[in-house]
Amino acid sequence: MEISRSNRLVIGLGVAVLVLLGKLFYIQIINDKYKRDASNNSMVYSTIYPPRGIIYDRNGKILVGNKVNYDLMVTPRLVEPFDTVALAALLDTTADFIRERMAYYREFRSRIGYQTLTFIRQMPAERFLRFAEQEYRFPGFSGQVRSVREYPFDAGGNLLGYVSEVDADYLRRHPDEYKAGDYVGRTGIEAAREEDLRGEKGYRIYLRDSRNRVQDSYKDGEFDKDAVPGKDIITTIDAELQQYGQQLMAGKVGSVVALEPATGEILAMVSSPGISVHQLEDIGRYYNEIASDPNKPMFNRTVQASYPPGSVFKLINGLIGLEEGVVEPGTQYPCRQGYYYTKTRRLGCHNHRSPINLGEAIMMSCNAYFCYVFKSILENRRYQDTEEAYNRWRDCVTSFGFGDKLGSDFPSELGGNIPTSAYYDRIYGRRRWSFSTIVSLSIGQGEIGATPLQIANLAATVANRGYYYIPHLVKDSEHVQIDEKYRRRNYTLVDTTEFAKVIPGMYMAVNCKPGEGGTATVAAVPGLDICGKTGTAQNPHGKDNSVFICFAPKDDPQIAIVAYVENAGFGATWACPIASLMVERYLCGETSRPALEDRIMNTRLIK
Amino acid sequence: MREQGDNISRGLLYTIDWKLVICFLVLVLVGWLNIYASIHSTDPESAIAWSARSGKQFVWILSALALAGLILFVINSRLWEVLSTPAYFGVLVLLVAVIFLGSEVKGSHSWFNLGPVSFQPAEVSKITTSLFLSMMMSRSGFKISNFRDFLTAALIIGIPMLIIVAESETGSALVYLGFIFVLYREGMTGWVLFFIGMVILLFVLTLTAGPLVSVIVLTVIVGGSFFLLMRPLRRKSVEARVVRLSTLAAAVAGLLLIFSTQFVFEHVLQDHQRKRIEVLLGMAEDPTGIGYNVRQSMIAIGSGGFFGKGYLNGTQTTYGFVPEQSTDFIFCTVGEEWGFLGCLAVIVLYALMIVWIVRDAEQSRESFTRIYGYCVASIIFMHLFINIGMTIGLMPVIGIPLPFLSYGGSSLWSFTTMLFIFIALNGREKKYF
Structure with a gap:
């Protein structure tokens, strides 16, 4: 049967009409996605923003409110x-x-x-x-x-961090959680605890009629959602101590980190120069100024700067020597104003009596003594060769938390560096290096890098006589639980009994009589039994860095602290009094040395 | 009943096709109601207030009715055939002139701005092309199967189409593809339709499913038709050779098309055209940009459901979520407020109108009237299918109006003129025979 062309065209029309009607049938009747979208279009969501959680210090002072x-x-x-x-x-x-x-x-x-x-x-x-x-x-x-x-209290600008409106880039990375106009913690605790602090947004739904007048709330608010306020955070920070540390560090470049050895809680964490809370409050206005400051106030030196630790590292070499059985407290070594590691090459030392034992070496910070110790560690007969001995040494060092991130709850922590034997193999060739090649490791110089937080952790480990808790900033509270790892003791590879053997030297370094050669006598405070170790770290970029670690009181340590001041010369000059004043402030609540305090606070080392 | 003394004096009122006039009136009324619905949230003083679009459309409708009366009762419909040649070439000149003299509207140069009135030659060109094509094709001795005659017809259609493309009004130009149906009715081989269908199919397939799938589909279709065509033929006959050669040619052309698609898509099409096609084919998600119109339009129509939300109760179309809502997207208001039933009614009304035009054309004894009738039916169909297809995501966003419904004097007048010329031609014929 032949169909006329006219009829074929009419049939074609019929098919086209059916296609249109079919699609209409689908979107109008079968698929109800469009109805939902339409009600989304005509419902007005009004967002209720929750207040962010409040950040307290360890004594209940508000550091960040709303x-x-x-x-x-x-x-x-x-x-x-x-x-x-x-x-x-x-x-x-x-x-x-x-x-x-x-x-x-x-x-x-x-x-x-x-x-x-x-x-x-x-x-x-x-x-x-x-x-x-x-x-x-x-x-x-x-x-x-x-x-x-x-910010009611001017303390801890750097570690608190700032809050700002989300930008396009952030929205791309967190597409479901945030919307344009939301605020988010960008650095410090605000960023690290964002999930606890932010709370949950709520909303009310209103309907608009066909003339866009907002009418009643949708179904009497049945589907409205209340905002859930953010959870409060109690930090381990002592606001007074933090503020005091900032005042002491004013005008200097460096860090102070104070820990409570018995818990690993961070009492103060000062990075100088830093951001003041006034700048945090209006970060939008100050951001460019801060970002272009050559002293980098945004850079948190306590966890992001990796320095050679200097002489404070001698404690570790002493402890490893004891553990490996190559040195005893009574072992004596000579010092000829230094140590000759080849016939003609000498690692210098200052002028002091000789020979001396371990305690005296710590007290007077003798370089030569620890070269002997390190040599004995690396040339220990127990191991096949230097490399094996070095690897054992490195394992011991890293067990103190060096060479890798400690895992604190503060964001953007760096790990520092303890070179591996493979690293030396690459530089010098396999079996082409020995003790004399890496002699500077004896005194904490050379390729070693450590953050002030790691060095403070060393002070806490010694104070605890052999273990540490991972330093952390947030305390357990009603709503916020901290990770289990912060409750665990971390033991080093050095036996706990060895630690008591280095402490007398640290005690003497601070508390010896004048003339006996203690390097840190300026830190002494009667009755506090401070134990400390100075360090002067060579700085390839300028004047030496001044370092001091200590803990107190000797027999029941409440605080362990490091002060690290860049380009400030001998450890005793700047780091020592700063740490000592902090300890005294924390333990006694006030200072007995107002003149010293005044001198430190008012000296500006930054040009 | 009135006395039908002699055939010649039968009144025009008696011979015109009132079914078409009623269809026209209903559609225009539906259009006006929906234009009012789409703007009523801006609180016009009344539906006929000049300050709002509904008021303006009311005036356009009155003037369109006057125009219809003029065509039916005043102008001698013989005139259209006579005027077709100068009108066609006169409009061609205007089409070219507007490129240089016209004012720019949304990136295209297709409007003359004459004080308060603007005028788009492309609208008129549809009518003049239809008339001229009908005149040429109805001349005695014209046979579409004759290659020279085919070429003539193709040029009559193609020249204005190309000029309109040059005006960047690709949408309006696409409508001219509808003339293919006229040529088909007048005897052009169906292979041309088949061929065009294949081009579109392969183009879309290559973009969405990749060249490999296209090659497979091409092989199946060409192979299948080769087999069907060869079956009744003897292997060595001349016809068999023709079939073999043309199959080969078709296969080569198909392959060329497939492998040039990507090039055409990326280098020949303009940016906005490419985006519209990408969004339609689901190759790019873009809910706020190009895809916004279609998404909002589909939400509006889809939310209408079976019965619709009721007149003036639409939430989507009245908030202004849908852009171009009283012009190209007027069908959204129908879909949202009148639901599937309303859409069905409107589409069926169009379909009836087209079918009745075709029926009248078929019964006509003059080939000029018949061919012109097919032209009108095809153009209305193209507008209908492209416009509604666009609002429900079947077609890319092509800015052409929905006949008789969309807001705008220019388009209403030209569709009215086109339709009533046919009604007049058809009525006059019945009057004399």
């Missing part, structure tokens, strides 16, 4: 002609700014539609309330409560 600010929102479609100048006066802005914004909204009106946009961010409450009284004159404008950070 205050209320307002964002001024505008729905361009609802704006009616208004008095631009009057609005500008109310908002402390210029009429030109307002005209410019309105022109922008007009230009993109079809894209903006009925959206509500932020007109001015972060207005202080008093300015907003002034506007609120006149709000009726400006239809389309409204306020949105935002809670922002407030």
